[in-house]
Amino acid sequence: MENYRSRTERKQAEQKKQRPRKRGRSMMKKIVLIMLLIMTIGMFSGVAAFAWMIKDAPPLDETLLRDPLASIVYDVNGQKVVELGQQKRIYVSYNDIPKVLEEAVLATEDARFYKHHGFDIVRFFGAVLANIREGFGAEGGSTITQQVVKLSFLTPEKTLKRKVQELWLAIRLEQKYSKHEILEMYLNKIYYSNRAYGVAKAAETYFGKSDLSQLTLPEAALLAGIPQSPNNYNPFTHPEAAEKRRNTVLSLMAKHGFISKEEAEEAKKVPVQSLLTENKQQSDIPYDSFIDQVIDEVTEKTGLDVFTAGLQIYTTLDPNAQSYVEELLNSDEVIRTNKADFQAGIALVDTKTGEIRALGGGRKKEEGVTFGFNYATDTRKQPGSTIKPIVDYGPAIEYLKWSTYHQLKDEPYQYSDGTPIKNWDGKYEGQMSMRTALARSRNIPALKALQEVGLERAKQFANKLGMGFEEMHEAYAVGGVDKGVSPLQMAGAYSAFGNGGIYIEPHAVKKVVFPDGTEMDLRPEPKVAMKDYTAFMITDMLKTVVQSGTGTAANVPGLHIAGKTGTTNYDEKDRRKYGLSKGAVPDSWFVGYTPNYTAAIWTGFSKKSSEAYLSKYEQQYAKQLFKRVISHVDDGSGGDFKQPKSVVQLAVKKGTNPPKLANEHTPKSEITYEYFVRGYEEPTEVAEDKPEVVEPVKDLRAQYDPATQTISLSWSYTIDPEKDVSFEVRQTVDGRKPTVIAKTKDSQLTVDAKEGSVYLFEVYAVAADGTTSAPTTALVQIPKKEPEQPTENETPGQPGNGESPETPTNPTEPNPNNPGTPTNPTEPNPNNPGTPTNPTNPTNPNNNSSTNSSGTNNQQRNGNNDGATNRQ
Structure with missing residues (x-):
């Protein structure tokens, strides 16, 4: 206890102890007041911003919720092609929607649909966590009500203002309509790929069921999973991805208590392909293969139903080219075979812009059936040797800076696992240049190139060209691609070679105009896929393929064409199953380009059978189709491919390794003109050829x-x-x-x-x-011929008795x-x-x-x- 000399001293000491507390409390009050002020200002600012953002939100127009607005499609010249939205649609009421389908949709899209009022904060943060734990796409963040608003009233632009308007309109929609009405709107609006809008049309398209009450659990789960990415989960074209998505939906149904785990596991055992009916769509839309691609692109990039959104869609369609491609495929001008399952797909693209000019989706389709399987875009076939520039020689030039003369040895060889690899003719041709190996389509040099580059870099190079490979194996070197490729993919990849290394994803739509007049540019951004020297050197080697290699049948006089052939073979299992010979060829390709156009042609069969093989003559169809298409569309105005400064051409003596420069005495037959990346592999040593002495006859x-x-x-x-x-x-x-x-x-x-x-x-x-x-x-x-002797009554040189023989001025x-x-x-x-x-x-x-x-x-x-x- 402290002692003070007086009461005054003690009072002063107590005041000193109390002062810091008072000062502390005063500071706290100030902080609280400041925070309240900031919150008040923020709240008023937020309200003001919210009011500003929703002030021009569109009204809740009921006609837009239920009545479709047709979209108009225009060609590259701005001429109207077709009006989409006049087709019959199947509308289904809520009372016709089975419980199993409703529960599958709610589990996938909005499990708390009946608990929120248009926006679900719990759902929003739950979706974020689910995507982190289970991977992107496990759950969506928007409620079903928000999706109805987005599909009915708003453009797909991703801005804060649009999101705020979506939230506001969703709350208002919940106030005006019942949950059952909103769910009904959603299920009739949503896109299910394959031209199926609305769940009733989707059930009919995929399962052949017009009565939704007949849907099984696996079918309902499949339908509920498609809208998250319609084209990628289309079970006709991507059955594996569709089945994986279906199984995710089943797991979500079990998670939210709609079904048991046992029911989910049992439904997962049902293969998706066993559920599907035949892929057919009835319509009278012109240029259906091209319009098919248009609808896919617009839907994928905007999320809108083109049949109801009232869009003006400006495309890249060349009607003249499209008509000619369809005529070629549906006539006997080139394809003369009685094999019923023989099919073909054609993709024609502008080399410089990536704009699709024409798509040939198949030949001799069933009358009245359109929007069926599109062999130009949907088919996934092994590409054969057309893949070699993409995974073998392109990467070798890009990363290793090989010259077109780089020497490779065609000899008995094996894959890294010891499996032998052979050439198409079973022969070996010894040392040769990369140019020769590509022109003659030798398999062993191609594999060696891939091995030197490395699988990872080869995959990286290929994916920059739109291949989308998830993995890479050595068999890819010669076309053994697991999931195959489409003609449109190949056209896009090859066009980058012809465009100086710039890849532009092939696209059919340039822009869309919404009913309110706003526009959305849908053209993809150009991307640098490779160095300009890689593009040019691959192009020059592919010109050799057409001029003197395996692709001469595709050559067009007067045009500068680069291209590559490709064929595939059956594996041993299929050969035995269908009784086919070892050399049976199911697919034949030709992919080529000029400075103006790129075309990829696939020919083959719709299904495997004992007759599904191409004869030697039928293997030429792809080249012949290419030749006719390019001759029809290209007038040669693009000239030749331009050599970049990064490349140098040198005269090399054939067979030298390392390369030697030819001298003035090197025979012409022993000189080859090859391209080198400037500063790399350029030969400096000169061949020691001497003047040749030629003996006279x-x-x-x-x-x-x-x-x-x-x-x-x-x-x-x-x-x-x-x-x-x-x-x-x-x-x-x-x-x-x-x-x-x-x-x-x-x-x-x-x-x-x-x-x-x-x-x-x-x-x-x-x-x-x-x-x-x-x-x-x-x-x-x-000798001269002797003159005839005069008759008895004629005297040479006398007038009246005939002419005197001419005498030359300087006779010989x-x-x-x-x-x-x-x-x-x-x-x-x-x-x-x-x-x-x-x-x-x-x-x-x-x-x-x-x-x-x-x-x-x-x-x-x-x-x-x-x-x-x-x-x-």
């Missing part, structure tokens, strides 16, 4: 036959098997300018002759590099003393050393044969003319 003879008025030439030559030698024959008539009359590998020739003329022949031996020998010559003079008459030599010969021009000034041993006109002239004696007369004037 021997024993040249020229024989005139007066009966046929022709001269027969013949000569001999010792052929070196290691040299490719041909012969060039030049002719000089009456001293005029010599002309080349033949280039041949034969050692004889027959030419027409004119009486009274002098013929000088020169024969050169020409090597493969263009080097020529000295000429060997022969001279032949053709035989010398009576030497019949084989002309008196006044027409001498060749001394400036043309190819013709001798003083020919020796002319042909005797009396025996019509020539004496041989040696090329050796004529070598000095060549002067500066080495015989290469007309070299090729």
Whole structure:
């Protein structure tokens, strides 16, 4: 206890102790007041912002909730194509919705539907946690009421203002309509893919059931799962994904107590494909394969029902190209087969923009049936060798900077697990360039390229081109893609090669205009998928495929085309099942492009059978279809593909490894022009080729036959098997300018002759590099025909008795003393050393044969003319 000297001292001490507490309480009060002020300002600001955001929210128009507004589709020229929304729809009331379907939908979309008033804060945060625990898409955050509002009144733009308006309208909708009415609106509006709008239409489309009360638990769960991503969960086209989603719905139903865990597990055992009916849709919509893609894109990107949303949809459709593609597929112009299951798919894309110009979804469809299976977009087939630029050689150039000359060895080889790999012809061709390996579609070099690049980098490269591979195996190197690809995917990937490495996802819709006049651009953003040198070098190698490789049947004169062929084979299990031979081919592809257009063609069968194989002739259909489509749409205005500065072209001597530059003496037949990434793998060493000496021909003879008025030439030559030698024959008539009359590998020739003329022949031996020998010559003079003798009463030259024979100003008459030599010969021009000034041993006109002239004696007369004037 403290002692104080006075009461005053004690009072002062007590006051000192109390002052800090008072100051502390005062500070706390200030903080509380400030927080209350901020909260008040925030509340008023929030209310003001909320009021501002909802002030122009659309009214709750009941006609938009129940009555559909048709959407209009326009082509690339802005012309109306079709009006969507005139089709019959099946509307179902709440009383016709079975409990199992309602519970499946509520468990998936809004389990607390009957407990909230339009917006469910518990549902919102619960969905966030579920997506974190179970993966994206496990549960949605919006209530069913919000989804009805979004589908009926609002644009799909993702802004805070739109979300606030959605919340406001959802609360108002709950005030005006009952829960059963709102659920009824939802189930009749929602999109189920495959052109099925509303749950009743979906049940009929997928299960062939017009009565919803007949739906089973697995069927109801399947339908409830589709709307989360309609096109990706379409059970016709993606049965595996649809089944996985169906099973998620069953788990949610068990979680929320609608069914037991045992019931869920039992329903999961039912395969989705066993539930499905035949995929058919009845309609009279034109260009249905293309419009099918349009509807998918608009639905996927806006979430709206195109049949009820009243949209103006501006597409990339070229009606002329679309009509031609449909005509090709549905006629016998190219495809002439009586195999009922034979099908084809065509995707035509603008190389520079990625805009889809035409889609051929199948051939000879059943009359009146449209929106069926689309072989241009829905089919998933193994691509065969068309995948090689995407997973093998493209990545090799991109990451390893290989040149088009990079050497690979085609030899007996195995996959990493020891499984042998073979080429399509069962042969091995040894060392070759990457260009040659691609042009000849050799499998073993392709696998080696993939192995050197690595599976992960190859997958990364392919996915930048829209392949969507979840994994990568070595079998992908030669087209053994597990889930297959579609023609549209392949067209998109190849167009990036033709577009300098820029990938633009193929798309059919440019923009949509909403009923209120607002627009939404649906064009995808361009993405850099590879370096420009990769795109150009792959393109140049693919040009070789078309010019001299496996794709020559697809070539169009006048167009610069790059492309690749591809075929597939049955595995051993299917061969045994259907009794097919080892070489049976079920699919044939051709994917190619010009600077203007890219087209991917698949031909094959709708199902496997003992007849589902392509004959050698039928394997050509894909190339022939490509040739006709490109010829029809491309006028060549795009020119050739432009070489980037990152690439350099060099003349390389064939077979050298490492590569050596060709020199001026390297034979042309041994030179290849290849591209290198500037600064990488560029050869500096020069080949040591020396000038080739070409021996002249021997024993040249020229024989005139007066009966046929022709001269027969013949000569001999010792052929070196290691040299490719041909012969060039030049002719000089009456001293005029010599002309080349033949280039041949034969050692004889027959030419027409004119009486009274002098013929000088020169024969050169020409090597493969263009080097020529000295000429060997022969001279032949053709005799003139003797004039007819006058009759008894005629005197030559007398008037009235006939005309006097013409006498040339400078006649070339035989010398009576030497019949084989002309008196006044027409001498060749001394400036043309190819013709001798003083020919020796002319042909005797009396025996019509020539004496041989040696090329050796004529070598000095060549002067500066080495015989290469007309070299090729």
